[in-house]
Amino acid sequence: MDFSLDGYRVFAATGGVPFDSAKPSLILLHGAGMNHTVWALQARYLAHHGQNVLAVDLPGHGKSEGAAFSCVEEYAGWLLRFLDAANLKQAALAGHSLGALIALETAGKAPERILRLILLGVAARMAVHPDMLASAREGTNEVIRCMTSWCHARKHHFGGNRLPGMWMLGLAHHLIARSKPGVIFAGLSACNDYKGALDAAGRITCPTLLVLGDSDLMTPAKGGRELAGLIKNARAETIPGSGHMMMSEAPDATLDLMRGAF
Amino acid sequence: MADPKHIRFDTLALHAGQQPDSEHGSLAVPIYQTTSYVFKSTDHAASLFNLERAGHIYSRISNPTVSVLEERLSALEGGVGAVATASGQAALHLAIVTLMGSGGHIVASRALYGGSYNLLALTLPRFGITASFVDPRDANAFKSAIRPETRLIFAETVGNPNLEVLDIPQIAQVAHEAGLPLMIDATFTTPYLGQPIALGADIVMHSATKYLGGHGVAIGGILIDGGSFDWEAQAAKFPTLTEPYAGYHGLDFAEEFGPAAFIMRARAEGLRDFGASMSPTTAFHLLQGIETLPLRMARHIHNARQVVRFLETAPGVAWVNSPDLPEHPDHDRAQELYPKGSTAIVTFGIKGGRKAAATFIEKLKVFSHLANIGDAKSLAIHPASTTHQQMNAQALAAAGIGEDLIRLSVGLEDERDLVEDLAQALHAAAKGG
């Protein structure tokens, strides 16, 4: 469904169930260069099991208009305005990678509005490989090849998708390749430059679940567990064999952990 | 630049789609000879049926052995996902019925496999889907044949039997300028020789019966989604992908699955309702073939080159057609698009017309006379009297299929035995049998 915010269209998928603010709301936030479809194997289930799901396309991504932001704080301000636009006083947030940093920063900024946090593929610092940043800045394909490779556990470079017949690396590649010019660079810069995790973590009061992949090269699980240690009410769960893209690499384990957070 | 270390083609041909069997450690892909799969709970069952979770329900829709094949070919073609089908014909049909209904129109190359031509020209019109056929070498002809109701552009990498090499980048541009997807039948080339998606195609299909299987033991097809076509940008043309579908509680495939919309719909609706699925045993046979695809294709190409070299100067041969030859009209394009070689199919004209052709075919001992290509064994056929006999004289002439045309599918035998076999059969044909 479409919302209007700051004069731009914002698209959010509802997991196949009409928006209903009477139900508990869960906002899903994708990572850099991606869009709401990364939640395909979680959003539908959660929406059909009691959650009012809004899997948003961040500004400039997917079907949302406007320019992508290049800083996490800006996204957090946007997300709070989005909650207003959707008439949601409070909501739970689940974010992956850049989306996890946005969720973290938002919950630190307005703890009273965030009921629950689920942070997937996350660490307090997300330094981005300089070659990747350079390729993203120049708009070459190398950044997509690197993201596709490093986002997946080595064993998933051979496939073995739970979704029959789908090739995980190809799907990630073609999803990222759809990004408008500048969007990948903005997203990676936002991750690379964000230094607010420690502050935000200290202010968070809601129950928080971190979902980590033990083979994650982008945000190694160790970093995620350290972040969990800084949040009062947090629990970290590690999925064996998963890389950074746990929603597609381990869809059932990821969904089951997310369900368990409610 | 950092090396992202993607697994390379020959390794993918052996491994892609397969995780070692965690139960018994089977290294070969196990054949899951089962129709159905036990649900973990009623909630698990309901969520699988509503595409809320990933998994197998019933082997008409998906099967673990077949899925390995689907993933492997997606990986080799650089796509996002695939659906394996009962035959190449079923793959073509599945693609068309996933994209359009009655009233839809296809612009197709006129140099198609005879079965594809029959489906498009003779059968689908009964269901309200029509096609226009154009010269595959003429990009403008594709362009001018596009109508408001056109939904697909379709052609083969290398035409059958005249071996026209399609300019995929150019035809992709024509298609995309008109807001249409380009589907390529890459049966003749296989992903080893060239990958149409990287060249601009949106959907790839194969008769896996041919080189992919490679040993002539199983009929099968595969449909691969390139993941690059933006269906939502052409939403009015493709309601099956961009509008809520009552068959899955109002599921909107493009919204839910993004780059995988087409292939998800092809499986969820097309396999479910039309049911032309592949059996797990067939998938196993095809996987066995694909393991050696790179080795076999290199040898097919090598042997075909030796055969062409022989035919060029052989008595009784009127002409030889191969994109390998400098005089072939698409020679430069073939070298550019298919640097490893463009095809192991060779056609030639036999002096003495239909009668000489018949004698030649009957005298062959190493080459087998049958209606197939892409077997490990060498094959020969006379298209005018077999594969393309449904076409009338006019259509045959338009497709450039003369009565003297012999098609060879060069196999993996010792090249000397192939050349000697051709020589003796040509000699017999020249003598009049």
Ligand SMILES: Cc1ncc(COP(=O)(O)O)c(C=O)c1O
């Ligand atoms: C180029 C091409 N496409 C499609 C097909 C149809 O495939 P199948 O026989 O597997 O149905 C064939 C079969 O000869 C073919 O050669």
